[in-house]
Amino acid sequence: xxxxxxxxxxxxxxxxxxxxxxxxxxxxxxxxxxxxxxxxxxxxxxxxxxxxxxxxxxxxxxxxxxxxxxxxxxxxxxxxxxxxxxxxxxxxxxxxxxxxxxxxxxxxxxxxxxxxxxxxxxxxxxxxxxxxxxxxxxxxxxxxxxxxxxxxxxxxxxxxxxxxxxxxxxxxxxxxxxxxxxxxxxxxxxxxxxxxxxxxxxxxxxxxxxxxxxxxxxxxxxxxxxxxxxxxxxxxxxxxxxxxxxxxxxxxxxxxxxxxxxxxxxxxxxxxxxxxxxxxxxxxxxxxxxxxxxxxxxxxxxxxxxxxxxxxxxxxxxxxxxxxxxxxxxxxxxxxxxxxxxxxxxxxxxx
Amino acid sequence: xxxxxxxxxxxxxxxxxxxxxxxxxxxxxxxxxxxxxxxxxxxxxxxxxxxxxxxxxxxxxxxxxxxxxxxxxxxxxxxxxxxxxxxxxxxxxxxxxxxxxxxxxxxxxxxxxxxxxxxxxxxxxxxxxxxxxxxxxxxxxxxxxxxxxxxxxxxxxxxxxxxxxxxxxxxxxxxxxxxxxxxxxxxxxxxxxxxxxxxxxxxxxxxxxxxxxxxxxxxxxxxxxxxxxxxxxxxxxxxxxxxxxxxxxxxx
Numbered sequence: 294x295x296x297x298x299x300x301x302x303x304x305x306x307x308x309x310x311x312x313x314x315x316x317x318x319x320x321x322x323x324x325x326x327x328x329x330x331x332x333x334x335x336x337x338x339x340x341x342x343x344x345x346x347x348x349x350x351x352x353x354x355x356x357x358x359x360x361x362x363x364x365x366x367x368x369x370x371x372x373x374x375x376x377x378x379x380x381x382x383x384x385x386x387x388x389x390x391x392x393x394x395x396x397x398x399x400x401x402x403x404x405x406x407x408x409x410x411x412x413x414x415x416x417x418x419x420x421x422x423x424x425x426x427x428x429x430x431x432x433x434x435x436x437x438x439x440x441x442x443x444x445x446x447x448x449x450x451x452x453x454x455x456x457x458x459x460x461x462x463x464x465x466x467x468x469x470x471x472x473x474x475x476x477x478x479x480x481x482x483x484x485x486x487x488x489x490x491x492x493x494x495x496x497x498x499x500x501x502x503x504x505x506x507x508x509x510x511x512x513x514x515x516x517x518x519x520x521x522x523x524x525x526x527x528x529x530x531x532x533x534x535x536x537x538x539x540x541x542x543x544x545x546x547x548x549x550x551x552x553x554x555x556x557x558x559x560x561x562x563x564x565x566x567x568x569x570x571x572x573x574x575x576x577x578x579x580x581x582x583x584x585x586x587x588x589x590x591x592x593x594x595x596x597x598x599x600x601x602x603x604x605x606x607x608x609x610x611x612x613x614x615x616x617x618x619x620x621x622x623x624x625x626x627x628x629x630x631x632x633x634x635x636x637x638x639x640x641x642x643x644x
Numbered sequence: 645x646x647x648x649x650x651x652x653x654x655x656x657x658x659x660x661x662x663x664x665x666x667x668x669x670x671x672x673x674x675x676x677x678x679x680x681x682x683x684x685x686x687x688x689x690x691x692x693x694x695x696x697x698x699x700x701x702x703x704x705x706x707x708x709x710x711x712x713x714x715x716x717x718x719x720x721x722x723x724x725x726x727x728x729x730x731x732x733x734x735x736x737x738x739x740x741x742x743x744x745x746x747x748x749x750x751x752x753x754x755x756x757x758x759x760x761x762x763x764x765x766x767x768x769x770x771x772x773x774x775x776x777x778x779x780x781x782x783x784x785x786x787x788x789x790x791x792x793x794x795x796x797x798x799x800x801x802x803x804x805x806x807x808x809x810x811x812x813x814x815x816x817x818x819x820x821x822x823x824x825x826x827x828x829x830x831x832x833x834x835x836x837x838x839x840x841x842x843x844x845x846x847x848x849x850x851x852x853x854x855x856x857x858x859x860x861x862x863x864x865x866x867x868x869x870x871x872x873x874x875x876x877x878x879x880x881x882x883x884x885x886x887x888x889x890x891x892x893x894x895x896x
Contacts, residue, residue: 306655
């Protein structure tokens with residue numbers, strides 16, 4: 294969390310993350326280039342650079358796309374998500390090198406502007422097998438550029454969460470275009486089943502992870518069907534909520550995080566104001582709800598981030614009656630103070 | 645603290661110990677996977693044939709310029725040609741994706757020296773000339789002479805741009821290179837039909853239209869695809885030429 298904007302809010306974990314990323318990317322490129330030069334000495338240097346950076350970007354894109362559903366399935370993967378935007382920007386950097394080298398190699402120094410040539414040199418838009426695959430990669434690169442350029446929290450705050458989120462969901466369009474780019478391009482000239490197999494396995498893995506994670510999420514989105522009294526809905530037993538943790542329920546079409554802490558229960562909207570992280574999968578630290586994605590914090594009593602931070606989430610009225618938790622399905626405006634429900638009556642442990 | 649109770653907050657200096665250990669293992673696995681995939685993918689790409697662009701190694705050549713159908717430099721073979729044509733025929737092209745027609749038009753039939761970089765593959769040689777390097781030279785002028793007719797043939801192959809295919813790019817053919825081949829041929833690089841026999845050995849035929857002129861952009865829609873061409877094959881010096889009608893190219 295930070296009050297102002299910095300290019301990168303460096304901390305020890307981010308440095309560790311980025312060093313590991315640099316090591317992986319460096320090893321990939323060095324090995325790919327060295328092995329390719331050894332086994333394919335007749336390939337031109339530009340070809341090797343295009344291949345190394347293109348395949349590296351594709352591999353990294355798979356890692357970026359896999360982290361989200363992996364974290365939904367097992368929260369022990371969350372450390373990989375913390376600095377995922379650096380993965381994304383690095384992936385874009387690799388793709389940009391691939392794209393620029395390809396544009397110069399295949400389209401520059403000719404009788405037509407390279408960007409015009411990119412879309413017109415291969416005219417077989419009427420054929421799937423001979424379809425121009427390079428424009429597909431170009432459009433994907435434009436999307437990845439927009440994502441990389443707006444990855445900073447400055448853009449998240451200024452574009453607004455819905456626009457920012459929609460823009461960054463375009464990564465799935467970019468991924469589809471990249472897969473088509475590879476299948477209709479390089480794979481058309483290669484016969485090794487390993488290359489086709491890797492692209493296919495990557496696609497299957499990404500689709501399967503998202504389907505499984507989505508299936509798990511469906512249960513969360515089922516409207517809670519508990520008894521309603523005075524607008525309060527019975528959502529669970531107090532003992533269903535682990536101490537300092539939350540249970541996520543859906544009320545009025547919204548996910549609500551119901552936290553238990555210090556013999557009290559509070560409920561807030563489940564979506565973190567930062568990047569819509571699931572607050573209900575977080576925990577109470579130093580008296581504050583702490584988002585599992587990037588550690589943004591909110592006070593459970595009023596949904597406000599502690600000063601000097603200014604983020605706010607909606608709050609909900611809560612009651613505890615005979616060991617059951619009841620939550621009013623209508624949310625208060627973000628940042629509205631709501632008295633927590635006491636689990637045990639004051640001065641008693643037997644209520 | 646049990647592992648399930650550990651909670652990661654990225655801006656705190658230390659990650660919970662078990663989560664940190666597990667994350668180190670996952671990161672190590674990812675790095676190992678990256679190394680294995682780098683090796684597998686690099687080994688998976690097809691081996692490329694020898695084709696050379698002597699980039700950065702400019703040389704001076706002396707010979708006779710012949711502009712039609714595509715610019716070439718005729719260079720007398722030194723010593724005993726042992727049954728080969730008395731001169732070698734080097735394709736001449738300009739920098740980038742451009743033919744050398746404009747630069748050489750005024751030198752047609754004249755003896756010249758010029759500077760350039762060699763591109764060669766399978767006995768075919770091309771010179772990428774250095775712009776403005778052509779100078780008149782003393783010495784004998786040679787001419788191609790009458791072509792030797794080798795009859796009508798029905799040929800299956802791939803139309804490639806000769807500059808990339810001979811070595812400026814490698815690979816310089818098939819689908820990934822299609823757009824570049826079209827750009828090169830559009831810019832005046834001579835198109836060549838590459839025909840392979842059962843053993844994979846390649847024969848190259850320079851493509852000209854029925855009147856013997858350049859086919860240029862009329863073949864752009866067919867580059868890099870398997871095609872069948874019907875026409876008259878001729879031998880000009882050590883160069884095979886296919887005279888055909890570009891409107892009759894057949895996709896396979």
